[in-house]
Amino acid sequence: MTSTWVPGADATPYTVANLPYGIFSRPGEPARAGVRIGDHVLDLAPVLHDEVFATGSLNGFLARGRTAWRDTRRLLQRLLAADTREVSANRAALEPHLIPLRQVRLHLPVEIGDYVDFYCSLEHASNVGRMFRPGGEPLMPNWRHLPVGYHGRSGTVVVSGTPIVRPRGQRVEAPGGEPVLAPTAKLDIEAELGFVLGTPTRLGENAGDFAEHVFGVVLVNDWSARDIQAWEYVPLGPFLGKSFATSVSAWVTPLEALAEARVPGRAQDPEPLDYLRRSEPWGLDLTMEVALNGDVVSTPPYQEMYWTPDQMLAHLTVNGASVRTGDLYASGTVSGAEPSQRGSLLEITWNGTEPVKLSDGQSRGFLEDGDTVTITATAPGPGGTRIALGEVTGTILPNAR
Ligand code: CA
Numbered sequence: 001m002t003s004t005w006v007p008g009a010d011a012t013p014y015t016v017a018n019l020p021y022g023i024f025s026r027p028g029e030p031a032r033a034g035v036r037i038g039d040h041v042l043d044l045a046p047v048l049h050d051e052v053f054a055t056g057s058l059n060g061f062l063a064r065g066r067t068a069w070r071d072t073r074r075l076l077q078r079l080l081a082a083d084t085r086e087v088s089a090n091r092a093a094l095e096p097h098l099i100p101l102r103q104v105r106l107h108l109p110v111e112i113g114d115y116v117d118f119y120c121s122l123e124h125a126s127n128v129g130r131m132f133r134p135g136g137e138p139l140m141p142n143w144r145h146l147p148v149g150y151h152g153r154s155g156t157v158v159v160s161g162t163p164i165v166r167p168r169g170q171r172v173e174a175p176g177g178e179p180v181l182a183p184t185a186k187l188d189i190e191a192e193l194g195f196v197l198g199t200p201t202r203l204g205e206n207a208g209d210f211a212e213h214v215f216g217v218v219l220v221n222d223w224s225a226r227d228i229q230a231w232e233y234v235p236l237g238p239f240l241g242k243s244f245a246t247s248v249s250a251w252v253t254p255l256e257a258l259a260e261a262r263v264p265g266r267a268q269d270p271e272p273l274d275y276l277r278r279s280e281p282w283g284l285d286l287t288m289e290v291a292l293n294g295d296v297v298s299t300p301p302y303q304e305m306y307w308t309p310d311q312m313l314a315h316l317t318v319n320g321a322s323v324r325t326g327d328l329y330a331s332g333t334v335s336g337a338e339p340s341q342r343g344s345l346l347e348i349t350w351n352g353t354e355p356v357k358l359s360d361g362q363s364r365g366f367l368e369d370g371d372t373v374t375i376t377a378t379a380p381g382p383g384g385t386r387i388a389l390g391e392v393t394g395t396i397l398p399n400a401r
Pocket of ligand 1: 117118191192222332333
């Protein structure tokens with residue numbers, strides 16, 4: 001594996017094989033683009049002499065397309081490498097633009113266009129079906145034929161670290177009861193992977209090759225108010241139980257950094273229609289970790305997802321709907337087959353009936369005010385190493401209304 005001259009970086013999961021992109025600022029300075037290397041961020045505009053990186057979002061760079069993404073990544077890897085003949089000159093040129101992470105604030109990396117959330121875990125969909133429709137078939141008849149999804153609210157996608165105010169909404173206290181307007185009593189998380197669109201499609205066109213359109217991935221926490229959701233979701237799906245906030249990691253990991261994580265998708269039965277047939281392995285071997293107040297409560301395995309992200313994009317555009325630079329679509333809650341692999345408290349605590357015990361002696365059915373949830377993930381990198389995706393974290397604030 002290529003090593004770097006950046007002090008300490010080779011000992012972190014943010015090596016030259018990773019290089020996620022983000023938007024950062026220092027106090028009193030405008031926000032601009034950088035890549036993370038070790039515990040530093042490299043300020044890209046002065047290093048690459050390119051004003052596209054001097055703006056407050058990655059959208060301009062994402063719109064340039066796959067060749068530009070690859071060329072920029074290769075150039076950065078060369079400039080940061082320890083084993084080139086130009087290492088002294090490169091180091092002298094770049095070092096003034098290498099900023100310790102502790103000095104910067106991270107911002108939403110992308111100006112989000114449309115936001116879609118899928119529902120691609122067989123185990124998650126089955127668990128939710130059992131809880132929300134007891135006695136019925138856990139999966140709807142369509143589930144194995146298409147990646148089910150809905151349009152979410154892009155304006156409330158927030159960067160990791162943004163506090164989450166407990167939402168209020170209409171809910172019923174007990175089945176058959178009258179609705180009340182109150183803060184949610186069932187505030188939950190959903191650990192998901194999000195896909196950031198770079199190259200757009202035209203109206204009436206279907207997206208082609210997944211990697212031509214999708215630039216990279218973010219970690220997503222799709223905060224959910226289960227009591228509001230359960231009362232409102234029939235027949236048109238999630239609405240106010242989801243739209244109050246969706247958190248994403250500050251770092252966007254390029255697909256190219258995930259080359260070693262690519263695996264064949266999970267076997268599908270029945271065989272999907274032709275437009276959903278997989279042509280390349282886009283299952284991703286990511287290990288996710290969900291921590292509640294510092295205690296790991298789940299380790300969802302992304303590679304067990306039933307629908308792969310290339311299938312999600314094919315489905316998203318099969319009707320001719322266009323996608324734009326900066327659009328985001330998320331996988332849906334990542335839940336594995338084991339109870340320790342469930343990506344929501346709804347499933348971990350079985351709708352609050354089996355509270356999870358924390359190391360400080362407390363237990364939780366759903367989130368309480370002051371709770372902090374942090375989702376992290378790692379993936380295989382070159383030569384047996386592992387790379388990390390940027391974390392997504394958030395702390396619950398009380399509803400003061
Ligand atoms: Ca979700």
